[in-house]
Amino acid sequence: MSPTVQDYAQLLRDAITQTKSESPQVAVELRTCASHAAEAIATVTNGAAALDLVPLSRPDGESLAFQLILRRVGVEGTPSDLGVYQLSEAGYPIHRWYSRGSWESNPTQAEHLYDDTEALESHFRWLISNSSSRLVVLVAFILQKVQTDG
Numbered sequence: 001m002s003p004t005v006q007d008y009a010q011l012l013r014d015a016i017t018q019t020k021s022e023s024p025q026v027a028v029e030l031r032t033c034a035s036h037a038a039e040a041i042a043t044v045t046n047g048a049a050a051l052d053l054v055p056l057s058r059p060d061g062e063s064l065a066f067q068l069i070l071r072r073v074g075v076e077g078t079p080s081d082l083g084v085y086q087l088s089e090a091g092y093p094i095h096r097w098y099s100r101g102s103w104e105s106n107p108t109q110a111e112h113l114y115d116d117t118e119a120l121e122s123h124f125r126w127l128i129s130n131s132s133s134r135l136v137v138l139v140a141f142i143l144q145k146v147q148t149d150g
Contacts, residue, residue, distance in 0.1 A: 026091030027064060029117050033124040034068060040128055041070070041139055048073055049142045051135075056084065056100075067100050070135060072142050080138050082127075092116055096123075 038051040071079035095110030097103035
Protein backbone atom coordinates (compact mmCIF):
# COMPACT_ATOMS: atom_id res chain seq x y z
CA MET A 1 0.00 0.00 0.00
CA SER A 2 1.48 3.35 -0.96
CA PRO A 3 1.39 6.38 1.34
CA THR A 4 -1.37 8.88 0.77
CA VAL A 5 -1.33 12.65 0.81
CA GLN A 6 -2.98 12.41 4.23
CA ASP A 7 -0.06 10.29 5.48
CA TYR A 8 2.42 12.89 4.26
CA ALA A 9 0.35 15.69 5.76
CA GLN A 10 0.38 13.94 9.14
CA LEU A 11 4.15 13.40 8.92
CA LEU A 12 4.57 17.11 8.23
CA ARG A 13 2.28 18.08 11.13
CA ASP A 14 4.25 15.82 13.48
CA ALA A 15 7.57 17.27 12.33
CA ILE A 16 6.32 20.85 12.80
CA THR A 17 5.11 20.04 16.30
CA GLN A 18 8.46 18.49 17.16
CA THR A 19 10.36 21.48 15.76
CA LYS A 20 8.27 23.93 17.78
CA SER A 21 8.83 21.97 20.98
CA GLU A 22 12.60 21.59 20.48
CA SER A 23 13.44 25.24 19.73
CA PRO A 24 12.83 26.62 23.26
CA GLN A 25 14.83 23.73 24.72
CA VAL A 26 17.89 24.72 22.66
CA ALA A 27 17.79 28.24 24.14
CA VAL A 28 17.71 26.65 27.62
CA GLU A 29 20.70 24.46 26.73
CA LEU A 30 22.68 27.49 25.49
CA ARG A 31 21.85 29.42 28.66
CA THR A 32 22.82 26.43 30.80
CA CYS A 33 26.23 26.06 29.15
CA ALA A 34 26.89 29.79 29.47
CA SER A 35 25.70 29.72 33.08
CA HIS A 36 28.09 26.91 34.01
CA ALA A 37 30.98 28.84 32.45
CA ALA A 38 29.84 32.01 34.24
CA GLU A 39 29.76 30.23 37.60
CA ALA A 40 33.29 28.91 37.05
CA ILE A 41 34.54 32.39 36.17
CA ALA A 42 32.86 33.97 39.20
CA THR A 43 34.39 31.30 41.45
CA VAL A 44 37.92 31.50 40.04
CA THR A 45 37.97 35.32 39.98
CA ASN A 46 36.28 35.63 43.36
CA GLY A 47 33.54 37.67 41.70
CA ALA A 48 35.87 40.07 39.89
CA ALA A 49 34.68 38.96 36.44
CA ALA A 50 31.27 38.12 35.05
CA LEU A 51 30.28 36.25 31.92
CA ASP A 52 26.89 37.24 30.50
CA LEU A 53 24.75 35.86 27.70
CA VAL A 54 22.80 38.87 26.44
CA PRO A 55 19.79 38.52 24.10
CA LEU A 56 20.12 40.46 20.85
CA SER A 57 17.39 41.86 18.67
CA ARG A 58 17.67 41.32 14.95
CA PRO A 59 16.23 43.96 12.67
CA ASP A 60 14.20 41.29 10.87
CA GLY A 61 13.10 39.84 14.22
CA GLU A 62 13.38 36.32 12.85
CA SER A 63 16.00 34.38 14.77
CA LEU A 64 16.85 34.45 18.43
CA ALA A 65 20.46 35.49 18.99
CA PHE A 66 22.66 36.04 22.03
CA GLN A 67 25.98 37.81 22.59
CA LEU A 68 28.48 36.36 25.04
CA ILE A 69 30.36 39.07 26.93
CA LEU A 70 32.94 39.15 29.69
CA ARG A 71 33.14 42.14 31.99
CA ARG A 72 35.07 43.21 35.04
CA VAL A 73 32.65 43.62 37.92
CA GLY A 74 32.53 47.04 39.57
CA VAL A 75 34.70 48.73 36.95
CA GLU A 76 33.42 51.02 34.22
CA GLY A 77 34.38 49.98 30.75
CA THR A 78 33.32 48.22 27.62
CA PRO A 79 32.78 44.48 28.09
CA SER A 80 34.75 42.06 25.93
CA ASP A 81 32.83 40.61 23.01
CA LEU A 82 33.15 36.81 22.91
CA GLY A 83 30.83 36.15 20.02
CA VAL A 84 27.24 35.76 18.93
CA TYR A 85 25.15 32.60 19.02
CA GLN A 86 22.07 32.45 16.83
CA LEU A 87 19.51 29.69 17.11
CA SER A 88 18.04 28.18 13.98
CA GLU A 89 14.27 28.22 13.63
CA ALA A 90 14.30 24.57 14.72
CA GLY A 91 16.82 25.27 17.50
CA TYR A 92 19.83 23.36 16.23
CA PRO A 93 22.15 23.97 14.64
CA ILE A 94 23.29 26.98 16.61
CA HIS A 95 25.25 29.38 14.41
CA ARG A 96 28.22 31.20 15.94
CA TRP A 97 30.19 34.27 14.95
CA TYR A 98 33.41 35.26 16.72
CA SER A 99 32.20 38.81 17.31
CA ARG A 100 29.09 40.92 17.13
CA GLY A 101 30.69 42.94 14.35
CA SER A 102 31.17 39.86 12.17
CA TRP A 103 27.57 38.80 12.85
CA GLU A 104 26.23 42.24 11.94
CA SER A 105 28.35 42.54 8.79
CA ASN A 106 27.69 39.00 7.56
CA PRO A 107 24.58 37.60 9.28
CA THR A 108 24.13 34.74 6.83
CA GLN A 109 27.68 33.39 7.07
CA ALA A 110 28.26 31.80 10.48
CA GLU A 111 31.83 30.97 11.40
CA HIS A 112 30.88 27.81 13.28
CA LEU A 113 27.88 25.51 13.76
CA TYR A 114 26.92 23.43 16.79
CA ASP A 115 24.64 20.62 15.70
CA ASP A 116 23.60 19.28 19.09
CA THR A 117 23.91 19.58 22.85
CA GLU A 118 27.14 17.61 22.96
CA ALA A 119 28.85 19.91 20.45
CA LEU A 120 27.63 23.00 22.32
CA GLU A 121 28.84 21.70 25.69
CA SER A 122 32.18 20.74 24.15
CA HIS A 123 32.55 24.28 22.81
CA PHE A 124 31.96 25.85 26.22
CA ARG A 125 34.32 23.37 27.91
CA TRP A 126 36.98 24.35 25.36
CA LEU A 127 36.34 28.06 25.98
CA ILE A 128 37.08 27.75 29.70
CA SER A 129 39.82 25.13 29.57
CA ASN A 130 42.05 26.03 26.64
CA SER A 131 44.86 28.41 27.55
CA SER A 132 44.72 29.96 24.08
CA SER A 133 40.99 30.70 24.14
CA ARG A 134 40.16 34.38 24.18
CA LEU A 135 38.01 33.85 27.28
CA VAL A 136 40.87 32.35 29.31
CA VAL A 137 43.28 35.08 28.19
CA LEU A 138 40.80 37.79 29.19
CA VAL A 139 40.07 36.19 32.57
CA ALA A 140 43.81 35.96 33.25
CA PHE A 141 44.14 39.64 32.36
CA ILE A 142 41.32 40.59 34.73
CA LEU A 143 42.93 38.57 37.54
CA GLN A 144 46.24 40.33 36.89
CA LYS A 145 44.51 43.74 37.01
CA VAL A 146 42.80 42.82 40.28
CA GLN A 147 46.15 41.89 41.81
CA THR A 148 47.92 45.06 40.67
CA ASP A 149 45.00 47.34 41.56
CA GLY A 150 45.09 45.92 45.05
